[in-house]
Amino acid sequence: MSEDTEAVDVIVVGAGLAGIACAYRLALAGRSVVLVERGTTAGSKNVSGGRLYTYALEAVEPGLTRAAPFERAVVREQIVMMDDDRSMTVSLAGPPAAAGDLPASVTVLRSRFDAWFADRAEAAGVMLATGIRVDSLLIEDGRVVGIMAGGEEMRAGVVVAADGVNSFLAREAGLVGELSAHAVGIGVKEVIALDAATIEDRFGVGPGEGAATLMLGCTAGVHGGAFLYTNSGSVSLGIVVSPDQMTASGTTTHGMLQALKAHPALRPLIAGGTTLEYAAHLVREDGWRGVPKRLARGGFLVTGEAAGFVLNLGYTVRGMDLALVSGVAAAEAIVAGGDLETAYRAALDRSGLPATMRAADGYADLMGIERLYRTYPGLVLDVVQSMFTVDARAPRPLRTQVRAAMRANHVPLRAVLRDGLVGVRSI
Amino acid sequence: MCFKWVAAEGELRVDPATRAVDASSARRKISDYDRNTIEAARVAAGSIGSELVGLTFGGPDARTGIKDALARGVDRAVHVVADEGARADGHVTAHVLAAQVRRLEDVDLVLCTEGASDTYAHETGPRLGELLGWPVVTNVRELTVEGRTLRAVRVLGADLETVECDLPALVTVVPEVAPAPIPGLRSVLGAAKKPSEQVPVADLGLPAGAVTARTTVTSFLGYVAARRRVVLADGAAQDKVDALVAGLAQDGVLR
Ligand SMILES: Cc1cc2nc3c(=O)[nH]c(=O)nc-3n(C[C@H](O)[C@H](O)[C@H](O)COP(=O)(O)OP(=O)(O)OC[C@H]3O[C@@H](n4cnc5c(N)ncnc54)[C@H](O)[C@@H]3O)c2cc1C
Numbered sequence: 243m244s245e246d247t248e249a250v251d252v253i254v255v256g257a258g259l260a261g262i263a264c265a266y267r268l269a270l271a272g273r274s275v276v277l278v279e280r281g282t283t284a285g286s287k288n289v290s291g292g293r294l295y296t297y298a299l300e301a302v303e304p305g306l307t308r309a310a311p312f313e314r315a316v317v318r319e320q321i322v323m324m325d326d327d328r329s330m331t332v333s334l335a336g337p338p339a340a341a342g343d344l345p346a347s348v349t350v351l352r353s354r355f356d357a358w359f360a361d362r363a364e365a366a367g368v369m370l371a372t373g374i375r376v377d378s379l380l381i382e383d384g385r386v387v388g389i390m391a392g393g394e395e396m397r398a399g400v401v402v403a404a405d406g407v408n409s410f411l412a413r414e415a416g417l418v419g420e421l422s423a424h425a426v427g428i429g430v431k432e433v434i435a436l437d438a439a440t441i442e443d444r445f446g447v448g449p450g451e452g453a454a455t456l457m458l459g460c461t462a463g464v465h466g467g468a469f470l471y472t473n474s475g476s477v478s479l480g481i482v483v484s485p486d487q488m489t490a491s492g493t494t495t496h497g498m499l500q501a502l503k504a505h506p507a508l509r510p511l512i513a514g515g516t517t518l519e520y521a522a523h524l525v526r527e528d529g530w531r532g533v534p535k536r537l538a539r540g541g542f543l544v545t546g547e548a549a550g551f552v553l554n555l556g557y558t559v560r561g562m563d564l565a566l567v568s569g570v571a572a573a574e575a576i577v578a579g580g581d582l583e584t585a586y587r588a589a590l591d592r593s594g595l596p597a598t599m600r601a602a603d604g605y606a607d608l609m610g611i612e613r614l615y616r617t618y619p620g621l622v623l624d625v626v627q628s629m630f631t632v633d634a635r636a637p638r639p640l641r642t643q644v645r646a647a648m649r650a651n652h653v654p655l656r657a658v659l660r661d662g663l664v665g666v667r668s669i
Numbered sequence: 670m671c672f673k674w675v676a677a678e679g680e681l682r683v684d685p686a687t688r689a690v691d692a693s694s695a696r697r698k699i700s701d702y703d704r705n706t707i708e709a710a711r712v713a714a715g716s717i718g719s720e721l722v723g724l725t726f727g728g729p730d731a732r733t734g735i736k737d738a739l740a741r742g743v744d745r746a747v748h749v750v751a752d753e754g755a756r757a758d759g760h761v762t763a764h765v766l767a768a769q770v771r772r773l774e775d776v777d778l779v780l781c782t783e784g785a786s787d788t789y790a791h792e793t794g795p796r797l798g799e800l801l802g803w804p805v806v807t808n809v810r811e812l813t814v815e816g817r818t819l820r821a822v823r824v825l826g827a828d829l830e831t832v833e834c835d836l837p838a839l840v841t842v843v844p845e846v847a848p849a850p851i852p853g854l855r856s857v858l859g860a861a862k863k864p865s866e867q868v869p870v871a872d873l874g875l876p877a878g879a880v881t882a883r884t885t886v887t888s889f890l891g892y893v894a895a896r897r898r899v900v901l902a903d904g905a906a907q908d909k910v911d912a913l914v915a916g917l918a919q920d921g922v923l924r
Contacts, residue, residue, distance in 0.1 A: 276858060282696075283733075364861075371857040394854045518694055 260546025261404030263569030285356025298563035313473035314452025315345030329507035386542035409548030431480030459619025674731035683891030704849035711742035739860035763796035764879035798839030
């Protein structure tokens with residue numbers, strides 16, 4: 243073995259989007275970087291619904307979106323409120339994008355996307371080692387000086403933990419404690435094969451275009467929701483729910499997903515499709531409150547979801563874009579030198595990430611409203627259904643219908659007002 | 670040594686109705702047994718201070734396998750790139766590998782695995798040895814090289830046979846020939862620094878007859894083992910255990 247891999251400038255642990263972005267930018271800045279990933283390929287262990295906001299790719303490198311192997315550009319946003327057998331869909335399609343405009347968000351399949359991104363990083367000089375699990379940090383005199391993997395030791399000036407949700411490296415470094423059940427949601431996802439023409443037909447989109455659909459009221463009352471994203475030749479269908487309420491619900495995430503697939507609103511969308519893969523993964527739900535007080539210590543910093551940089555906004559999970567921009571900020575901090583924590587905070591502030599996360603801070607309160615997951619979808623469906631019901635009788639005023647629906651759903655007016663206030667305050 | 674880039678068996682999909690096998694979504698890997706062969710070859714090359722060249726013939730995607738082979742101990746890799754969509758059988762593969770082996774200089778020993786984990790045809794090694802005009806020793810589980818002599822222990826059912834021959838020689842090995850350790854951090858990083866070369870089949874200058882498959886796969890169906898579906902539910906635990914043992918003995922599973 244040659245000498246030059248004996249000690250490198252930086253070791254990045256985890257080839258997810260945060261890790262690859264960080265390693266890539268460090269390599270472009272001329273640093274020697276080793277990127278270590280436990281999966282046999284980058285992306286093989288990564289589970290995402292798969293909507294990526296492209297501003298973050300452009301922050302890694304201008305023009306990257308165009309070069310990236312994304313699935314479809316999202317041109318249609320849909321929200322579906324459902325109960326056991328009814329549904330109401332709100333579908334928003336924007337004005338047609340001007341030719342040459344970058345799509346604001348795209349769908350991706352991580353196995354393909356991450357592998358491409360890691361290839362690009364390798365071409366820029368990153369030394370990628372896949373199939374290697376990092377077991378622990380090497381700490382000397384209070385400073386992180388390297389890693390241990392499979393009994394082998396490797397030293398670096400800085401170790402970056404980009405090992406995703408529930409980062410044991412950040413725990414070992416003493417930056418975070420154990421994750422609590424309230425801090426995470428559990429996500430399950432299926433990729434279902436459908437041919438491109440069928441997808442375009444069923445979702446009302448053109449070639450290369452796609453839809454992003456959020457579903458509420460399909461989680462047996464448990465805090466959470468479902469998503470459906472269109473890929474080139476498949477759709478990604480998944481559910482994210484709070485694990486701490488699952489036992490009380492009497493069902494499992496898998497059971498919920500299967501029930502959702504059989505729902506009249508969804509069945510026709512995925513009819514004839516075959517399931518290609520099934521995966522489960524945790525996702526942080528505590529927003530800015532879950533970000534540790536310190537993000538760095540001597541020779542070490544934490545980035546991406548390992549640092550809690552993910553937003554669950556109900557209508558969308560933003561983890562991939564925050565992973566990318568935080569990975570870039572980590573690289574900038576290392577290049578800047580000096581005190582890592584200070585440099586990292588400054589780079590993050592420049593990226594706008596903390597401001598974005600703080601602005602969404604109240605969402606946790608909004609998402610904490612229990613009635614959002616069963617009662618309100620049912621209530622809305624009742625009201626709308628009675629609005630559309632026409633028979634020989636004189637129609638009742640809307641407010642009477644609403645009150646009747648509230649009574650039927652056991653929601654007192656003051657509860658609605660209180661929830662409404664929380665909702666308004668949080669957004 | 671020769672290795673093959675194959676679809677992961679565990680990820681093949683069998684259509685329950687037609688039994689048609691779909692390998693399109695299966696990930697690719699170095700054939701499992703070839704990993705043992707790489708290790709045996711690494712040890713053999715090390716023992717005589719020779720360079721170990723890993724040789725593979727496969728489509729463009731086999732490139733990914735090169736890195737894995739280098740991490741596992743191959744010093745240099747040569748990938749003969751098959752034309753997209755071209756069919757290859759044992760005849761074609763052996764001709765291609767033989768042509769590439771001849772292009773390498775001073776080859777003393779070629780190791781192949783007894784069979785690949787996808788086709789398990791047992792023919793590439795012997796055919797290759799014949800084309801090269803070298804002695805062929807099959808079913809080898811132990812090998813040593815001393816001077817210009819190869820000594821190999823062959824497995825014959827429950828017996829072992831020791832064979833000697835002159836180099837150059839071709840040996841096909843069984844998986845027990847060596848363990849297949851998972852490469853560590855340094856080996857994986859080191860792989861990126863080792864040389865590898867891609868050679869289009871056309872560059873080998875083989876006649877059309879040598880690169881035209883002689884056999885055609887006409888169907889590829891999943892094999893569903895007929896299960897006996899015997900449930901031993903009645904009686905006390907001891908009776909059930911006795912019935913299980915008797916049943917297994919009857920089927921020759923227990924002796
Ligand atoms: C069901 C679901 C749907 C989601 N949908 C979306 C979405 O639509 N849009 C969005 O933006 N976000 C979404 N997210 C969130 C998003 O996937 C994550 O926030 C994002 O992937 C985090 O990126 P990361 O690079 O920080 O970590 P990851 O992508 O998780 O990467 C971490 C990497 O580190 C590796 N690793 C971990 N430990 C070790 C170790 N010890 N040694 C070596 N390697 C290690 C892992 O194998 C992995 O490759 C979703 C999440 C889930 C669970």
